[in-house]
Amino acid sequence: MASIALSHTNLALVKYWGKEDEGLRLPSAPSLSLTLEAFYTRTRLRISKENRFFLNGKEGGGKDAERVFSYLSSLLAFFRLPPSKFVVESENFVPKSSGFASSSSAFCALAAAFAEEMGLSLTKRELSIAARMGSGSACRSVFGGLVLWKEGKTGGESFAVPIKEAPSMDICALYLSLEGGEKEVSSTEGMRISRSSPFFQIWREECRKACAEIQEALKAGSFERVGEMAERNACQMHALTLSCGFSYISEKSLRALRLAQSMRKEGIPCYWTCDAGSNAAFLCRKKDMALVEGKAKEAFGSGLVCFPSGPGPGVKVKREV
Ligand code: 2P0
Numbered sequence: 001m002a003s004i005a006l007s008h009t010n011l012a013l014v015k016y017w018g019k020e021d022e023g024l025r026l027p028s029a030p031s032l033s034l035t036l037e038a039f040y041t042r043t044r045l046r047i048s049k050e051n052r053f054f055l056n057g058k059e060g061g062g063k064d065a066e067r068v069f070s071y072l073s074s075l076l077a078f079f080r081l082p083p084s085k086f087v088v089e090s091e092n093f094v095p096k097s098s099g100f101a102s103s104s105s106a107f108c109a110l111a112a113a114f115a116e117e118m119g120l121s122l123t124k125r126e127l128s129i130a131a132r133m134g135s136g137s138a139c140r141s142v143f144g145g146l147v148l149w150k151e152g153k154t155g156g157e158s159f160a161v162p163i164k165e166a167p168s169m170d171i172c173a174l175y176l177s178l179e180g181g182e183k184e185v186s187s188t189e190g191m192r193i194s195r196s197s198p199f200f201q202i203w204r205e206e207c208r209k210a211c212a213e214i215q216e217a218l219k220a221g222s223f224e225r226v227g228e229m230a231e232r233n234a235c236q237m238h239a240l241t242l243s244c245g246f247s248y249i250s251e252k253s254l255r256a257l258r259l260a261q262s263m264r265k266e267g268i269p270c271y272w273t274c275d276a277g278s279n280a281a282f283l284c285r286k287k288d289m290a291l292v293e294g295k296a297k298e299a300f301g302s303g304l305v306c307f308p309s310g311p312g313p314g315v316k317v318k319r320e321v
Contacts, residue, residue: 107134227271
């Protein structure tokens with residue numbers, strides 16, 4: 001017997017960057033994301049005599065396994081369940097060469113498989129809270145399409161809610177694999193340092209405003225306004241880190257930003273975003289995807305690897321007998 005969960009990653013249009021409580025992963029501000037169809041994690045979990053973790057078919061020890069089992073122990077304690085051990089087999093369909101993080105889909109799939117295997121019958125809200133405890137952005141992957149993560153003042157108040165699980169707005173992402181390599185400052189560390197910025201309070205306010213404005217723009221059906229707000233929020237996040245003396249963006253990430261801006265001047269609605277790494281993504285309409293990809297290859301060379309994606313579904317889980 002085992003439980004299998006399938007969860008898609010999400011791309012933040014308003015970034016989660018800063019925690020009020022590190023242990024609980026309570027964010028300093030709300031964030032808003034698009035769940036992506038193209039990238040996902042499939043996780044199979046069963047109770048066993050010993051803890052074992054497999055990633056993409058290979059048994060893994062080290063930090064990944066440590067984080068998985070420490071998270072599962074915290075879930076057992078949170079749901080007042082007796083100590084148990086697990087075999088966890090995860091497959092990541094997030095291309096390694098993309099350089100994009102898979103923690104949102106990984107921890108959402110793990111939370112969902114755990115809840116199913118332990119017979120917890122959680123509501124989506126409870127599952128979002130459980131996923132958040134593994135990795136903040138994982139709480140948003142519980143839902144498909146466009147998702148809002150409310151900041152909340154306590155662990156029980158901080159969860160994601162769907163804005164539109166099947167967006168009628170034509171909105172897609174094109175990931176650009178600009179460079180590889182490990183980032184020097186982890187997200188956890190980067191968020192911690194960023195709290196010391198003189199601009200941190202402004203950043204929080206800007207995220208609150210951006211979440212409200214994007215929701216308004218979605219209602220009004222304005223893709224351009226959504227894109228503008230997302231690009232501005234990404235720029236503000238990177239300005240925040242820079243104000244503390246470190247940065248994730250590279251010369252190529254900035255070239256991608258300028259490329260999005262020049263495409264707009266040509267009448268192609270394309271907007272830039274970038275997470276805690278130097279690989280950027282473009283937001284565009286599905287009908288413009290090929291054109292945007294062509295422009296990216298023109299600018300960065302025909303060998304540039306791009307990953308297009310439309311909106312994806314929320315987490316799914318089933319019991320295997
Ligand atoms: C996001 N990022 O909203 C932001 C944008 C990176 C930049 O969520 O410490 O791995 O596990 O709660 O979720 C990366 O942080 O952080 C992240 P933890 P996580 O997608």
